[in-house]
Amino acid sequence: MSITSEAIIRWLQRVAQILHEKREYLTQLDAAIGDADHGINMDRGFKAVIEKLPSLANADIGAILKMVGTTLVSTVGGASGPLYGTAFLRAGIVTTGKSELRENDVVEMLAAMVEGIQVRGKAQAGEKTMLDAFLPALDVARQADLDEVEMAQLLNVCCQAAEEGAQRTLSLLATKGRASYLGERSVGHLDPGAISASYILAALAEAYG
Amino acid sequence: MSITSEAIIRWLQRVAQILHEKREYLTQLDAAIGDADHGINMDRGFKAVIEKLPSLANADIGAILKMVGTTLVSTVGGASGPLYGTAFLRAGIVTTGKSELRENDVVEMLAAMVEGIQVRGKAQAGEKTMLDAFLPALDVARQADLDEVEMAQLLNVCCQAAEEGAQRTLSLLATKGRASYLGERSVGHLDPGAISASYILAALAEAYG
Amino acid sequence: MKKLINSPESVVKESLSGMQALHSNLIRVDLETQTVVRADAPIRGKVGIISGGGSGHEPLHGGFVGRGMLDAACLGEIFTSPVPNQMQAATRAIDGGAGVLYIIKNYTGDVLNFEMAAELAAAEGIEVASIITNDDVAVQDSLYTAGRRGIGVTVLLEKIVGGLAEAGAPLGIVTEMAQRVNGEGRSMGMALTSSTVPALGKATFELGEDEMEIGIGIHGEPGRRRVKLASAAEITEMLVKPIVEDLQLKAGEQVLAFVNGMGGTPLIELYVVAHELAKILRGKNITIARSLAGNYITSLDMAGCSITLLRVDDEMVRYWDAPVHTPALRWGI
């Protein structure tokens, strides 16, 4: 089975919903090792995305995702704005013209997102950032696709890997982003961006299922 | 019996001691309806007085009290500095050349102090100031002198009147000094200057007795 | 109590010493008498301007000493008026032979101590005039009470009168201008939190999380009334209304608008108040000819603000605009 444009729209709506619900929680996480705005930033960004969705009712997936990217870039600010923005922009580019995504398209999309985040943010795995959710998700997605696992299952393992990756940031020492200023004191706290990334992937699985 | 120069010195030492002990309490009273410094001000002033006492070992009472006045003027600041300062200066003037005070001298001294406070501060009885301790003390001292009450007893009724007068400031509405800015909210609090005045008169009775 | 100090006893002198270290081109600080004097004082033939009061209101008054403003400031202990000897030392240090104006905020302590100082100066043959600022509309004015407090107008008056004295005006004219500025200016303040006097070591008064004090002075005293916390718009309205009424400000008139922070309130909030103030004045067709926003007459670390409106004429504006070079206010130089 494949992910349709409608499922992509449902995905974004669900992301907006979750980020709104988790606004305080994400902000609290950011208060501990950052500047107490991640939930506020993401909520603002996805609210703006939702407002633009109606105008894209008949657009292809690439157009939708590019709109998400530019909207996040122009409304979120902070580190997460350019990073998520670039991720969705690149996701849009590799899905240009598509009205449905098959398993390998999803892998390609995730790979493009990760590349976008790394080109901008210059971070690697284990630096306590959103990549620590995205990278394991991409890895398992890639493997699942090789194993010809079908979509629902692929998205499930993928979101589970993201969730586990996000939870593992608890014990990591931050070397990128704002939490890096805390040095050793960053250990013992979850990375807010990794958690928001895991929500985004969880929402995709939900929207498909 | 009469009050000697030595008793005056003992008086001032006792005042300094009491004001130091009551420093926090007086400051607290001032915090409620003023600016939280009366105890600090009085303690600073009488510390300075004590330091100058040795140089006045053989001086007459007038010289000692004038020294107290100028020292308070130049170290206390605030409203209480000029008021107590002028009070002691005038007390010094009416006792110039004396090495002991009889009952009528004490009355004259108290009258001079009150006059000094009123000339400077322009307050009347019932305005919730130090005068509400001094004025009743002067009244009973005057009466006691007319009644030919002897010194110990005169000082006792005098300090008791001051104490009662100070306690009565609780229910007064302030119309002079800093507490007047509070309007109705000044009611229900003791006036710090009236309380310090009652300590000063209590110390005189103690020093004599 | 959390403060960047070494001890409650040393804070005033050490702070003055820090001023001296950073502004030795502008001022001379005498730590013994706690007076701040213009580096180039005395200036022959110029009317000397002296102000002073308790410490804890920084930059008032020490930060306003310098060309075009004060010749000297006398600083008492925290919230405690200075003593006459300080004013005497300052008067001697800056007297240029043209007389001296004392700018006194209306508090019993300040008035009495300056009054004694004026007596001392007169005895030394120095001509002294005084202006007592009493702009606080939170306090009812009356012959039978201590009267209104002197607050925000003092800053504006020190600048305008300082500019006039710098221009060479004689004592009579300078004093007259001081009276005019005091007459045309009104203020009112409010507190979100109490300040903490170092020697006391804790807040002077307790305020609930949803309470504020309206009608405060600058000595950490509680205000006229305690009310529920409100929005910036409501608070600004509460402060501006009595000012406009008392001044009888009318459409078409011009004001110098002064939004002052009490010490612990950041500029971002003061500008929100300025926004509300501008809205109210626009609605009444009153023009903001000049303005000042920031922490200029403070109450230690108190959070809150005061608003001052001064009805200005061309002459006041001219001396407001005149060059000034002090640690806290500087332009044109």
Added chain:
Amino acid sequence: MKKLINSPESVVKESLSGMQALHSNLIRVDLETQTVVRADAPIRGKVGIISGGGSGHEPLHGGFVGRGMLDAACLGEIFTSPVPNQMQAATRAIDGGAGVLYIIKNYTGDVLNFEMAAELAAAEGIEVASIITNDDVAVQDSLYTAGRRGIGVTVLLEKIVGGLAEAGAPLGIVTEMAQRVNGEGRSMGMALTSSTVPALGKATFELGEDEMEIGIGIHGEPGRRRVKLASAAEITEMLVKPIVEDLQLKAGEQVLAFVNGMGGTPLIELYVVAHELAKILRGKNITIARSLAGNYITSLDMAGCSITLLRVDDEMVRYWDAPVHTPALRWGI
């Protein structure tokens, strides 16, 4: 939370609107894009200087827009970097044909957003250079991390580089000076209390009555370490020592000394710190050539301070002294 605001959502725009109301002679505020632009921009042939960052650091950066300093400032939400569209709008508004310098504080968000803005400007044919300030010695510098934060030096750099651009220097020279100032300046900060982000509604971190944070930035984040409250002398020593070491300041050298308050600390305390700083520098025979003390780069209502030392040469001093007229810094005009 006790603040002079109407709502967490409206505080940034209303504060900007208040600035506009009081300083319409100096700046134009675009509330839509949250940019503050010099009233007389664009100035043909002058290098444009743009800075920006999250709000909550007032007067930085909006208060530094005006003659002799910034041409424009882009303000994000509280503690959140502005977005590239804001920089794009500002760049277009002030470009005078001589190129534009972006002054960026080193935070991932600021760097990334300004980087995207520079790409947009390049696409429009506007020459853009960037300087990333990173003066905070509390953070270990390293190729493998986000590196040191940009804090106090940013203020000094905006003034000096602004003065140079005003004098007509080309983009290359202006950028070189920016690099030199950043290279010669170091800072370190501390907090007595946490700040309170309006949208969060409570303190970002909890600190005990006898604790403080050493090595903080300006976004209300906790510092490098939490230690027992200490005296102003000890705190100043903790801040100055790593700065002097990192800068390798030597006897006989000259510095611009900047004692900055975090927003909730009154001037009386900053001067106590200045006193301690002057004592330490005197002991090392380092001269304070120029100084600045006050709340200039803040973290909302946080109590605390930062110290910045900038090793200056004659040219830096010349452009520091050059006339400036902005809402927050003014002299010579």
